[in-house]
Amino acid sequence: MKRTFLLLAALVLSVSAAFAQSWDGLEWAVVNSSSSFLRLKPDYESGNETQALMGTVLRVKGADRYWRLVDAPDYPDVWVTELNLAFLDEAGKDAWIAAPKYVCSVEYTHLFAEPSTTAERVCDFVENDLVRRGTESRRGWVQVFLPSGRECWARAYEVMDFDEWIRIREATRENLLATARRLLGTPYLWGGASVKHFDCSGFTQFVYRQAGIVLPRNAREQILTGEEIPYDFDRMLPGDLIFYGTPATATKKMVVAHVAMYIGEGRIIHSSQLVRINSLIPGSPDYYERTNPLGVRRILGHVDTGEGIRSVAARPWYY
DSSP: OOOOOHHHHHHHHHHHHHHOBOOOSOSEEEEOSSEEEEESSSSTTSOEEEEEETTOEEEEEEEETTEEEEEETTEEEEEEEGGGEEEEOHHHHHHHHHSOEEEEOSSEEEEESSSSTTSOEEEEEETTOEEEEEEEEETTEEEEEOTTOOEEEEEGGGEEEHHHHHHTOOOOHHHHHHHHHHTTTOBBOTTOEETTEEOHHHHHHHHHHHTTEEOOSSHHHHTTSSEEEOSOTTTOOTTOEEEEEEOOOSSSOOEEEEEEEEEETTEEEEEESEEEEEEOSTTOTTBOOOOSOSEEEEOTTOTTSSSSOEETTTSOTTO
16 A cells, blocks of 8 residues: 655655765666565654665665665565565676576565575575576586575476577466465565555555566556456456545545455455455445545556566666
């Protein structure tokens, strides 16, 4: 759930600028941990705006103690701790983007210092994380390298060639529903955008990315994409996104507070306290009591058409 107003966005910039000191280090960084919290201020008590997965390229713009002010691919002016990053110059950044990679293809696992589960664990490794491909393999293990260059080993059945992963994405309603349902019970986290925890728009973004589609990060942006569809059970289709919030008035802008995915038969799946299914039909035991949605948007059929939705092949999530 993301409620940031345009006024708040301007405030974010001023808050970040107030903390940031000049940065004369390397301009680029790549997330070097399984997922990294990106915060509004350089403080662990500050709000978590979003998450970036391992392999995500960030532009570094400022510093405050061990915090770095960065621009993420779809979220500017956020703070991350330095030990979550591998710092690169322009050539290093370009080399990272061009390098052959593996993507983590299971929900949760680990990388090891040697090709054995009894070896030292280097880090956790979650779905859609990226690592550079090595050239060696041993008895069901493959050599990989973190963005920092550290050698690790992954179980071969837990990774996939990233180019192949992109090639086999299928943007179908069946795939969207299958991905969404396997995430049932995942706990809610404001700013959550990894398989371990989601906010509402992080969940819909993740589900669509698994089908090869890159949605904007926040609900207030997602509502501006695709095709507007009437809120009508006879016309909505599984995969359509339903948005809730406060409509615009003569003096106030619309506030988008929540997004859910329609799954058919008057039901939705969404991240609200946890990923769950609710009914939109009054009187149902699991009735979702928010009424009068702000709008419904259809994403499928509107990818790479200039309507704010890109395919993973056209715009890899991480760069």
